[in-house]
Amino acid sequence: QVQLAESGGGLVQAGGSLRLSCTGSGRTFSSAPVGWFRQTPGKEQEFIAVISESGTTTFYADFAKGRFTISRDNAKNTVYLQMNSLRPEDTAVYSCAGDPSGSWRDRADYAFWGQGTQVTVSS
Secondary structure, rough: OEEEEEOOOEEEOOOOOOEEEEEOOOOOHHOOOEEEEEEOOOOOOOOEEEOOOOOOEEEEEEOOOEEEEEEEHHHEEEEEEEOOOOHHHHHHEEEEEEOOOOOOOOOOOOOOEEEEEEEEEOO
């Protein structure tokens, strides 16, 4: 079993930056990939990025490339999502998820989820 908790969300102006953290507990957190997703009302969760257990492999959604960076510190059981040049359309609830199977890009691949953290970008 893996428990995940996100932090770092908040209100930021367009063009600003935020760093989200996903802290995990449980023996498998540091030995499994971790992904970030986001969701706005009325829409399905949208894949943002995923990082392998070692941190050497990452994949990004097209909208995230060049603006978002995923990283991890296994000594701290934490995965980060650095978000730069934020836009109002980035406003969403951001969630991390762990221990995926399959493609790692589909929300259905993930076994464990955090509660999410709200990110609001004002124009």
